[in-house]
Amino acid sequence: DAKTTQPPSMDCAEGRAANLPCNHSTISGNEYVYWYRQIHSQGPQYIIHGLKNNETNEMASLIITEDRKSSTLILPHATLRDTAVYYCIVRDGFGGSNYKLTFGKGTLLTVNP
Amino acid sequence: DAGVTQSPTHLIKTRGQHVTLRCSPISGHKSVSWYQQVLGQGPQFIFQYYEKEERGRGNFPDRFSARQFPNYSSELNVNALLLGDSALYLCASSSRTGYTDTQYFGPGTRLTVL
Numbered sequence: 357d358a359k360t361t362q363p364p365s366m367d368c369a370e371g372r373a374a375n376l377p378c379n380h381s382t383i384s385g386n387e388y389v390y391w392y393r394q395i396h397s398q399g400p401q402y403i404i405h406g407l408k409n410n411e412t413n414e415m416a417s418l419i420i421t422e423d424r425k426s427s428t429l430i431l432p433h434a435t436l437r438d439t440a441v442y443y444c445i446v447r448d449g450f451g452g453s454n455y456k457l458t459f460g461k462g463t464l465l466t467v468n469p
Numbered sequence: 470d471a472g473v474t475q476s477p478t479h480l481i482k483t484r485g486q487h488v489t490l491r492c493s494p495i496s497g498h499k500s501v502s503w504y505q506q507v508l509g510q511g512p513q514f515i516f517q518y519y520e521k522e523e524r525g526r527g528n529f530p531d532r533f534s535a536r537q538f539p540n541y542s543s544e545l546n547v548n549a550l551l552l553g554d555s556a557l558y559l560c561a562s563s564s565r566t567g568y569t570d571t572q573y574f575g576p577g578t579r580l581t582v583l
Contacts, residue, residue, distance in 0.1 A: 388569050399473075399559050399574035400512065443511060447569070455525035456502065457561075457572060459511030 359446040365464045374431040376463055378444030381425040388447050391429045393440040434467045473562050473575035481581045482550050490545045490578045494562030501543040504559040512559055555582045
């Protein structure tokens with residue numbers, strides 16, 4: 357079973373920031389938080405991952421709370437092409453059961469014009 | 470650089486037949502994972518191979534098998550197809566970054582079983 361909880365759907369206006377929450381209250385010390393997104397009928401696309409520090413790349417920012425029990429993915433200026441299902445995944449580092457990604461149901465983000 | 474490639478893109482089979490799906494990883498990636506995604510659900514893990522050895526296996530029947538070749542490409546085989554095997558089959562390759570690795574997915578193969 358997935359170790360994360362996400363809202364089933366969210367809306368965002370084009371050009372505004374999209375903030376997608378994820379709860380992972382049972383996360384352990386060596387587990388990473390990964391985010392992927394899937395546009396209809398395509399393969400999931402890697403977005404970003406982090407362990408405990410906030411992370412930023414060209415696609416998004418990942419904010420992890422100090423207790424690591426929740427995180428937020430931020431798309432700074434959402435476009436219509438960001439409409440997708442977003443998956444938050446908790447995953448072991450090396451030495452654990454890190455070989456697989458366990459997907460939940462994700463959040464359907466709809467960006468409106 | 471080319472991403473993960475999968476072939477074929479679409480496939481239609483009938484019940485009882487077998488199917489072979491192929492995956493080429495990103496250059497330099499030594500690990501390949503396979504996932505099944507049924508309509509309306511998230512992807513479910515089937516196998517992972519690393520350096521031609523099976524590293525992990527999900528909760529799938531023995532009708533599902535896979536292998537990895539010396540060039541790190543991989544095949545997923547499904548025997549005695551059932552209607553319920555209709556799904557998008559995804560391949561992901563991964564490389565190590567620090568204490569974890571990141572999986573990059575291909576576009577998938579859409580299998581329809583009639």
